[in-house]
Amino acid sequence: MPPKPKISREDMLMGALDLVREQGWDALNARNLASRLGCSTQPIFSHFAAMEDLKAAVFQEAEQLYNTVMWSGLQDSGEDFLGMGMAYIDFARTEPQLFQLLFMSSSMVQGDLAGLAGTTEGDDQVIAFLSSNTGLSLDETQKLYTTLWFAVHGIASLLATNGCKLDEQEARNVLRHTFKGVIYSLKQEREDVH
Numbered sequence: 001m002p003p004k005p006k007i008s009r010e011d012m013l014m015g016a017l018d019l020v021r022e023q024g025w026d027a028l029n030a031r032n033l034a035s036r037l038g039c040s041t042q043p044i045f046s047h048f049a050a051m052e053d054l055k056a057a058v059f060q061e062a063e064q065l066y067n068t069v070m071w072s073g074l075q076d077s078g079e080d081f082l083g084m085g086m087a088y089i090d091f092a093r094t095e096p097q098l099f100q101l102l103f104m105s106s107s108m109v110q111g112d113l114a115g116l117a118g119t120t121e122g123d124d125q126v127i128a129f130l131s132s133n134t135g136l137s138l139d140e141t142q143k144l145y146t147t148l149w150f151a152v153h154g155i156a157s158l159l160a161t162n163g164c165k166l167d168e169q170e171a172r173n174v175l176r177h178t179f180k181g182v183i184y185s186l187k188q189e190r191e192d193v194h
Helices: 009-023 030-037 042-047 051-076 081-094 096-103 123-134 138-160 168-193
Strands: none
Touching (some): 009 030, 009 051, 009 096, 042 051, 123 138, 138 168
């Protein structure tokens, strides 16, 4: 009898990511993954010392997928933050389980308002990009980013949990108005100080 083909670490990671996409984070355990891959649990632990290691790798993979989507949305839009905001909303709509893992679970716990937005990997590049396109200082842009994140996150959370059926044009209008309003407010604050 020929030996069974070995399951690579990458295959295992992608299988785990797909399991989370379909059934949620709580479904990710050795038994469910082994069943999905058609193997015993032994190959899992030959690639990962413990389930926590596999879960950390899956979480990191989900973050990388999210970051790729966000950066693409920012670069593809002619309206500064709008493309990124719409990409965030679309990520919640198309990847609800991954969105919930990244942004609606205990992994999201932050101590203060500033810790909620603008502090993850790649955010400094986004803030610099927005600053150069809006004429705001980096500090002002951090405030813009945080405020916009709340608006976008609210819409996305409703979509990820099937609590809302907002269409794309309605979401664009909300984001466009929020973006313009916050920029106006920040520039007004600057003028009032000087």
